[in-house]
Amino acid sequence: MEILQAKSVNKVFYRPAPVEEHSVVGKIRGWFSPPKQQFKVIDDVSLAVKKGEFVGLLGTNGSGKTTLLKLLTGILQADSGQLNVLGHHPVKERKAYTQKIGAVFGQKSLLWWNVAIIESFQLYAAIYKLSRSEASQRIEELSNLLGLESLLTSPPKKLSLGQRMKAEVAASLLHRPELIFLDEPTIALDPVSRLNLMNFLLQLNREHGTTIIMTSHNMADVHHYCQRSVIMNAGRVIYDGRTSELLSYEHFKILEIKTLSALDEQLLAGFEYELVEDNYYRIKTSNDQAKETLSRLAFQPQVADVSISPPSLDHAIHHFMTSVRE
Ligand SMILES: Nc1ncnc2c1ncn2[C@@H]1O[C@H](COP(=O)(O)OP(=O)(O)OP(=O)(O)O)[C@@H](O)[C@H]1O
Numbered sequence: 001m002e003i004l005q006a007k008s009v010n011k012v013f014y015r016p017a018p019v020e021e022h023s024v025v026g027k028i029r030g031w032f033s034p035p036k037q038q039f040k041v042i043d044d045v046s047l048a049v050k051k052g053e054f055v056g057l058l059g060t061n062g063s064g065k066t067t068l069l070k071l072l073t074g075i076l077q078a079d080s081g082q083l084n085v086l087g088h089h090p091v092k093e094r095k096a097y098t099q100k101i102g103a104v105f106g107q108k109s110l111l112w113w114n115v116a117i118i119e120s121f122q123l124y125a126a127i128y129k130l131s132r133s134e135a136s137q138r139i140e141e142l143s144n145l146l147g148l149e150s151l152l153t154s155p156p157k158k159l160s161l162g163q164r165m166k167a168e169v170a171a172s173l174l175h176r177p178e179l180i181f182l183d184e185p186t187i188a189l190d191p192v193s194r195l196n197l198m199n200f201l202l203q204l205n206r207e208h209g210t211t212i213i214m215t216s217h218n219m220a221d222v223h224h225y226c227q228r229s230v231i232m233n234a235g236r237v238i239y240d241g242r243t244s245e246l247l248s249y250e251h252f253k254i255l256e257i258k259t260l261s262a263l264d265e266q267l268l269a270g271f272e273y274e275l276v277e278d279n280y281y282r283i284k285t286s287n288d289q290a291k292e293t294l295s296r297l298a299f300q301p302q303v304a305d306v307s308i309s310p311p312s313l314d315h316a317i318h319h320f321m322t323s324v325r326e
Pocket residue numbers: 013014015041059060061062063064065066067068
């Protein structure tokens with residue numbers, strides 16, 4: 001069942017135009033009313049998301065990911081196109097709509113800066129009309145899962161960026177939304193907190209069928225958690241499909257070999273390889289040649305360990321974006 005439909009959505013922003021005026025009067029006029037030029041930040045974007053999907057929204061800096069999330073959450077209004085999310089227009093039916101979604105934007109905090117986190121949580125619980133017992137049960141549950149117990153009495157201004165991000169996530173989930181939008185949720189988190197948060201989101205997705213749409217530059221997270229990837233470039237969607245499919249755009253594999261002593265130079269001749277450290281080789285081999293490379297190198301007597309893997313998602317996306325631009 002599709003719960004999100006966006007059809008031919010467009011959004012224009014304005015940016016300062018280069019000043020071409022050379023006369024003094026013209027320059028002064030330019031200071032008071034600087035010339036602007038418009039650019040399409042979201043360009044004819046169509047997207048359909050089914051209940052229970054875990055979608056990664058990817059793309060280079062400035063490609064329009066955050067803006068698209070703002071349109072989908074109703075923070076911004078599209079200039080044209082149609083949007084229907086959970087049966088609502090995100091802007092026109094904002095009140096009913098926000099009861100059903102959760103949203104985390106790094107730059108736009110849900111929490112009050114000087115107020116203890118627990119009080120912000122209680123306020124949100126009241127806005128979402130949770131009963132007292134529901135509220136304390138959910139605050140406790142989320143605090144346990146995200147490791148927030150010792151931070152509840154601190155205001156955001158006294159927390160680190162990563163701690164604040166976890167509190168933001170908890171605040172956005174208090175009302176158990178069916179759909180969550182997250183803008184780079186793991187950007188400030190240490191590796192342990194990152195994995196905890198991602199596993200927590202996966203648990204929500206798998207066990208409660210919560211639909212998740214997340215922007216990220218962390219390709220390891222996207223590879224591991226998002227079955228579907230949507231890649232944006234200059235405001236347009238240039239890829240929408242299975243994340244694993246993206247890997248097939250790269251036609252090579254990585255063979256890693258650890259040895260007890262150095263491999264014979266002659267054996268490695270003709271291969272594109274890197275000596276990661278003593279007795280640790282990383283060899284790039286085309287998909288067609290992978291079997292042959294493996295049989296030639298892996299069965300040498302000094303070989304201690306061998307692994308073969310696809311290229312990283314970073315490589316695959318780089319390859320995909322380069323081929324699209326060419
Ligand atoms: N309020 C605004 N007014 C004018 N331009 C804006 C505004 N907000 C964003 N932009 C511009 O719109 C473009 C897209 O920005 P957006 O934040 O959506 O990109 P992004 O893909 O999320 O980037 P990043 O990965 O760096 O977070 C950028 O060129 C940005 O400078």
